Amino acid sequence: MRIVIALGGNALLHRGEALSAENQRANVKIAAAALAPLALEHHLVITHGNGPQVGLLALQDSASTEGVHYPLDILDAESEGMIGYLIEQEISNLLPAGHRCATLLTQTEVDPHDPAFQNPTKPIGPVYEHAEAQQLSEQRGWSIAPDGDFFRRVVPSPSPQRILEMGVIELLVERQVIVICAGGGGIPVVRRKDGQIVGVEAVIDKDSASSLLARELGADALVMLTDVEAVYQGWGEADARALHRISARDMRQLTFAPGSMGPKVAAACEFVEQTGGFAGIGQLQDACAILTGEAGTVITR
């Protein structure tokens, strides 16, 4: 099978853990151990989140005394390098010689008229006191929004339309190369009126981009791995129950938290509705069992 695996941010960095190189590598090792058996049997394309990493880069950039500040598209590209490298190295270490693995920088085109650009909602980088946030907003054109007692920069999260490197990804998958791509949902770019592609200050939802990738690739399955064992109906309530096997149509009737499970469920349904494939959501260590329907939540037509 052709399978797109999306590694959630919480699968790569456990909640509350320091964002050290050691912690990231330790978590990537666990992810690689979960995925290596699948790589022996299937054609894998691996995507990943980058929220904490791009947050750290934005924080270091903000604190930089060098007087140079980098836009989000470049920080995104840096995070694709950092995380892709760790995943490629750790998964390659677990596979027999002859298996090939490639980490591809990926640009994801969004619509410059996406309403998200009028309504930035995604917080990024450090928190600031109000006065400082106001000043940064004026100096650097940032949108800011309250976050508890502080303020944070917020950026648009437009919907992914096209993955620019799709042809190359397809070519590599056909040739049995394990591809790591679309990190952080891909580097957000728009096509200007003059036809030129340029980076934009935005953040793309990784699950939505992974669903687009899986659809364009004609994947048989889209599996989103995180740190909860299944999708729950009534999460946080006394009568919460795990969903094991459910149709996209039934799933669409339920409501989920917009920031966490919501995007995963929407990405899964979109993939299932538009292809003949199935989607799975569950925890990292259950990757194999999710594919055989023995763990996690499986969404089918």
Add this chain to the structure above:
Amino acid sequence: MRIVIALGGNALLHRGEALSAENQRANVKIAAAALAPLALEHHLVITHGNGPQVGLLALQDSASTEGVHYPLDILDAESEGMIGYLIEQEISNLLPAGHRCATLLTQTEVDPHDPAFQNPTKPIGPVYEHAEAQQLSEQRGWSIAPDGDFFRRVVPSPSPQRILEMGVIELLVERQVIVICAGGGGIPVVRRKDGQIVGVEAVIDKDSASSLLARELGADALVMLTDVEAVYQGWGEADARALHRISARDMRQLTFAPGSMGPKVAAACEFVEQTGGFAGIGQLQDACAILTGEAGTVITR
């Protein structure tokens, strides 16, 4: 022809320029304009330096108040993402639809017994007062060396032995994809006794890695682009003269500055001696003319 083009650090960031995103993008645009005509006629593999970029990342990392510090292999991976993204985007913008471009994370294997590990010489990151340098050396196991009135961290620069992603690069070149890879000479890794590949704190010479890449790829030409128009015999002296066409054997008789032209000349000779191809060294805007022998220095058998 199959051509490996190595973009020098000085071609991507002019001496004395601030390392801003804007300056980098402006220089990458100039580089892309020089390379796009070649990409229409030849199969290009583009490599690039990362000295200033990895220096900035090391400086930001050093100054980080988050208490997390990243090793050089990870900073290298970040810089491959950052620079590769800019090159891919700008060159793609100049090419007609249908041309495909891919930026590949690249690991370069070095020998753990390379004598460079006993004798770190390559300065990296910011300068420190002696006491602070000493403290960092003790805290983080750094080698330090004097740099004028200050001290700097120095790291080994071992010789590149193997490019781990070679098979994927070959596959993409065969399919007419323009490949951007081996940024900064590639991320330095060693194979441990247990067979595992792990990153090391080192810096690989980009020209040496580009020469290895060109040899393994069976390239017809290796072109190293920088900000001087040719290789000079007696550089800096009154009777200095530009070398236009010279054999590798004659080139080997001359001596060049170890830090700048020396590695380029050595990389060129190695490529020429081991293949039927030719090497060129010259300035960025002469890229086409170097290939036709009308500019720069051409080194042949």
